[in-house]
Amino acid sequence: MRVDLNSDMGEGFGPWEMGDDAAMLGIVTSANVACGWHAGDPIIMHDTAALAKARGVAIGAHPGFNDLWGFGRRVIKGHTMSELEKQVAYQVGALQACAALASHKVTHVKPHGALGNMSNDDDDVAMAIGRAIKGVDRDLVYMVMPGQATERAANALGLAVAREVFADRTYDDGGNLTSRKVAGAVIHDAAYAAERVVRMVEDRRITTVSGKTIPVEIDTICVHGDNPAAVAMARAVRDALEGAGVTIAPFIAA
Numbered sequence: 001m002r003v004d005l006n007s008d009m010g011e012g013f014g015p016w017e018m019g020d021d022a023a024m025l026g027i028v029t030s031a032n033v034a035c036g037w038h039a040g041d042p043i044i045m046h047d048t049a050a051l052a053k054a055r056g057v058a059i060g061a062h063p064g065f066n067d068l069w070g071f072g073r074r075v076i077k078g079h080t081m082s083e084l085e086k087q088v089a090y091q092v093g094a095l096q097a098c099a100a101l102a103s104h105k106v107t108h109v110k111p112h113g114a115l116g117n118m119s120n121d122d123d124d125v126a127m128a129i130g131r132a133i134k135g136v137d138r139d140l141v142y143m144v145m146p147g148q149a150t151e152r153a154a155n156a157l158g159l160a161v162a163r164e165v166f167a168d169r170t171y172d173d174g175g176n177l178t179s180r181k182v183a184g185a186v187i188h189d190a191a192y193a194a195e196r197v198v199r200m201v202e203d204r205r206i207t208t209v210s211g212k213t214i215p216v217e218i219d220t221i222c223v224h225g226d227n228p229a230a231v232a233m234a235r236a237v238r239d240a241l242e243g244a245g246v247t248i249a250p251f252i253a254a
Contacts, residue, residue, distance in 0.1 A: 006030040011034045033049065047102075073114050081127070109143065143220065145176065146218070190233040200218065
């Protein structure tokens with residue numbers, strides 16, 4: 001078995017830093033880089049791409065709502081789907097430019113935060129993001145939640161997909177992530193997260209908070225990088241997977 005391990009990175013801004021990206025880039029095989037709207041700036045985008053290139057880590061664009069204050073976790077309403085499409089294309093293009101300066105290449109797109117949650121639930125939003133991806137570069141991979149609107153949109157548009165599960169988040173009975181507003185939605189126990197991920201990969205199933213199991217295909221596993229315990233959790237997850245005989249490698253070569 002083979003699976004990718006990804007993390008969200010480049011989520012600082014100016015002199016402010018978020019997470020230990022250098023350490024995470026020694027563990028994961030793909031990095032989702034903030035594109036300047038929920039976090040990130042041109043310097044951070046370039047430097048993250050350069051360090052990922054040096055470490056052999058693939059990079060993807062991580063577009064979100066224009067919400068630095070709320071870290072992209074607040075729903076920004078009022079956009080038409082055409083406007084949303086252009087906003088995503090703008091962010092993907094920005095990372096492509098910064099990555100080119102670092103001699104690296106963007107391979108995928110993963111929606112961030114509130115935009116990501118909306119795209120999993122709303123077919124119109126998922127399609128708008130998909131159209132942006134296809135319009136910028138039809139060879140970009142759409143990182144999707146299996147069985148959700150993003151996967152349906154990618155299939156409808158003929159885009160390649162990387163189906164993602166989460167090491168450090170719980171699931172509701174619809175197969176989407178439990179809201180961060182719900183107690184226990186974020187998993188902090190590294191050993192538990194690692195054991196849970198191995199079970200998901202081996203069984204090709206996720207288990208919801210109610211105990212329901214949902215069959216899924218898994219191409220990549222996310223460990224969030226925006227908390228102090230992120231590096232230890234990512235290391236525990238990787239060690240557990242490799243201990244179970246799973247090969248960790250990017251879904252597209254860096």
